[in-house]
Amino acid sequence: MIHELLQVDFWEMILRTTLTFFVLLTLARILGNKQLSQLTFFDYITGITIGSIAADIAGRSESAFLNGLTSLIWWSCLAILIAYIGLTSPSARVLFDGQPIILIKEGKIRKQSLKHARLNLDDLSMMLRKQGVFSMQDVNYAILEPDGQVSILKKEEHQPVTKKDLAIPTPKSVFLPSEIISDGKIVKKNLQELHVTEAWVQAQLKKHGIQSVEEVFYAEIQKDGSLFVSKD
Incomplete structure (x- = not known):
């Protein structure tokens, strides 16, 4: 009796996991192809929640499969709806995704911006170093993007020299490699x-x-x- 029960549970788990896998794969394709480094906090939370629901459906036989599947699909629909609203409404996009925060402007650190972003000077220094900047003196602008990354515009004297600056002839590209x-x-x-x-x-x-x-x-x-x- 126990053997038969275990066998039923095993095949049920295989079926639930397989169906959940393909539903999750389909939803992932529909939701888009953002890389992890491009995700906003809302995208990150959505991904964790969808993964948690899928794991619950696949791994817990006592959870109603159709209820879990409905929850998974509905959460994905809500994420798609929010993304669509963000595309059509700039104000909603700011509300859902946030907006860039200028941390350094014209070489000066903005204390209020750091407080608003809940960052300290050590955090700022670390983020600059990750962008290859080891001195704040080199920075003209530093902007905290909605995905948590920092975009940097160096001061003119610290920017790399280009072929155009040196008037070096540059052949036009014929093909994309x-x-x-x-x-x-x-x-x-x-x-x-x-x-x-x-x-x-x-x-x-x-x-x-x-x-x-x-x-x-x-x-x-x-x-x-x-x-x-x-x-x-």
């Missing part, structure tokens, strides 16, 4: 994006002494139209 051969097979989707034909690829390979695409493990088109080729 992209893979066109992977594991001996042509990546046709990328060829279409780049408006390049397979015949052109074959001609370029012959310049490298390669007669067949199958000989190539990886090939990438460079911005000047040349190929980087790695054989098997």
Whole structure:
């Protein structure tokens, strides 16, 4: 009797976990592709809550499956609704996501902004160091973004020199560097994006002494139209 009960629970858990997995995968695709570093606090909390609900559905047999699934889908719908409202209403976007806070303006630290952001000087120094700035004297503007990251504009004398500053001629990029051969097979989707034909690829390979695409493990088109080729 106990053996049969355990067997029923096992297959029930497998079914619940499998269904929850695919529902969660679908919802994740619908909710969007923000990276972890781009998430606002609301996005972060939403992700944790959805994950918690999904874990509860998959791992607890005493929880009603349909009730949990309804809760999971409804929470996701609310997140989508909030995102849509944020897209259509700037004031709502500020309410839901917050807005940037200027921590350093024209080289001067703004104490009130630090208090508003609940940061101290050590926090600010740490955030600057993560951006490769080790002296506040180098900073013209520092802005705390809604995702918790700090954007920095250095003072003019501390900004890196560009080719334009040195009047160095810069050739125009012809292509976006992209893979066109992977594991001996042509990546046709990328060829279409780049408006390049397979015949052109074959001609370029012959310049490298390669007669067949199958000989190539990886090939990438460079911005000047040349190929980087790695054989098997």
